[in-house]
Amino acid sequence: MGILPGLILALALAFGGQYLSHWIGVDLMGLAKSPVSAIMMAILLGIIVRNTITLPASFQPGIKFGLVRILRLGIILLGIRLSLGEVGEIGLKSLPVIIATVTAALLIVTYLSRRLGLSSNLGTLLAVGTSICGATAIVATAPTIKARDDEVAYSVACITLFGVIAMLAYPFFAEWFFSADPFAAGLFLGTSVHETAQVAGAGLVYQEYFGQPAALDTATVTKLVRNMGMLIIIPLMSVLHHRNHSDGGEAPKWYTMIPLFIVGFALMSLVRTVGDMGDQAFGVLSQETWKAVVGYTKEAAEICLAVAMAAVGLGTSIRGLVSIGLKPLAMGLIAALLVGGVSATLISVMY
Numbered sequence: 001m002g003i004l005p006g007l008i009l010a011l012a013l014a015f016g017g018q019y020l021s022h023w024i025g026v027d028l029m030g031l032a033k034s035p036v037s038a039i040m041m042a043i044l045l046g047i048i049v050r051n052t053i054t055l056p057a058s059f060q061p062g063i064k065f066g067l068v069r070i071l072r073l074g075i076i077l078l079g080i081r082l083s084l085g086e087v088g089e090i091g092l093k094s095l096p097v098i099i100a101t102v103t104a105a106l107l108i109v110t111y112l113s114r115r116l117g118l119s120s121n122l123g124t125l126l127a128v129g130t131s132i133c134g135a136t137a138i139v140a141t142a143p144t145i146k147a148r149d150d151e152v153a154y155s156v157a158c159i160t161l162f163g164v165i166a167m168l169a170y171p172f173f174a175e176w177f178f179s180a181d182p183f184a185a186g187l188f189l190g191t192s193v194h195e196t197a198q199v200a201g202a203g204l205v206y207q208e209y210f211g212q213p214a215a216l217d218t219a220t221v222t223k224l225v226r227n228m229g230m231l232i233i234i235p236l237m238s239v240l241h242h243r244n245h246s247d248g249g250e251a252p253k254w255y256t257m258i259p260l261f262i263v264g265f266a267l268m269s270l271v272r273t274v275g276d277m278g279d280q281a282f283g284v285l286s287q288e289t290w291k292a293v294v295g296y297t298k299e300a301a302e303i304c305l306a307v308a309m310a311a312v313g314l315g316t317s318i319r320g321l322v323s324i325g326l327k328p329l330a331m332g333l334i335a336a337l338l339v340g341g342v343s344a345t346l347i348s349v350m351y
Contacts, residue, residue: 006062013310017042037208046313066311071197072261074304079268080297087269094222097346101191104342105131109335121147125155130335133227134159134195144238158332163194171206182212184347190222192340199223201309224262
């Protein structure tokens with residue numbers, strides 16, 4: 001069976017989210033367009049299923065496949081929405097806020113973790129997970145600082161909990177705080193929400209509720225640029241750990257820190273850039289046909305992301321989150337609020 005049971009379940013929940021969104025907004029409320037996000041409903045359905053039904057172990061490979069592989073495919077396909085020039089422009093505009101939020105999170109979260117009495121390893125993992133890219137950064141950093149399994153599990157659980165909350169709440173905060181500015185909202189989502197999957201989900205929720213695809217584009221590019229911080233931060237954490245612990249592991253090679261889906265996103269943007277040149281895309285397709293191809297690719301990207309969001313819900317165990325203790329949860333909450341606060345303040349001042 002392999003990945004099929006879990007993947008089919010995630011797909012069913014993604015379509016279930018669309019059905020519930022339409023039923024609540026159109027059939028029940030009598031509106032022309034549902035005000036309820038299908039993505040949000042898919043996430044909530046996944047959380048409900050995960051925490052009310054004991055799923056067989058055979059479902060886990062497919063859920064993980066949806067959360068990792070399908071998510072990455074969706075992000076790669078999102079590259080078709082933007083030309084390389086647009087990607088570069090967003091990346092350059094977002095860079096000052098990214099640098100500031102990452103730096104603030106690393107320094108302040110590490111310091112406060114020590115004040116709360118958490119282990120240095122747990123503090124480091126919470127800092128890199130909050131500042132860069134969630135569980136990916138945590139898992140990549142853990143071997144370099146000899147982190148224990150429970151420290152990795154605690155930090156990932158905190159990132160998951162507060163990232164999911166931010167994914168569902170921040171789109172509405174961003175719309176209000178930034179006065180419906182899609183660039184500022186997208187920049188905020190891309191710098192303040194932890195995981196790549198959570199950023200994509202927040203961007204989709206914003207797009208569905210407020211009709212601004214530019215916010216999803218900005219959030220995605222900002223997050224991908226932020227992910228590249230692993231090239232610097234993880235080796236730096238390893239060096240600092242070596243300075244205080246002679247038994248530390250070796251830092252990973254720099255090229256292993258480049259997520260391949262970022263390369264794929266850039267390649268899709270290149271395809272869009274070349275396809276938009278001239279009267280015929282690639283000298284073969286008419287511009288009408290090329291626009292249709294771009295449209296279908298965008299739809300495929302959003303379907304992939306919807307499946308990934310359902311998988312996010314299916315991977316969120318409330319019981320597991322409650323069991324990690326108050327201090328890590330308190331630090332996770334402080335870290336999440338800190339990054340969000342720094343991001344919102346900088347964006348409101350600079351843009």
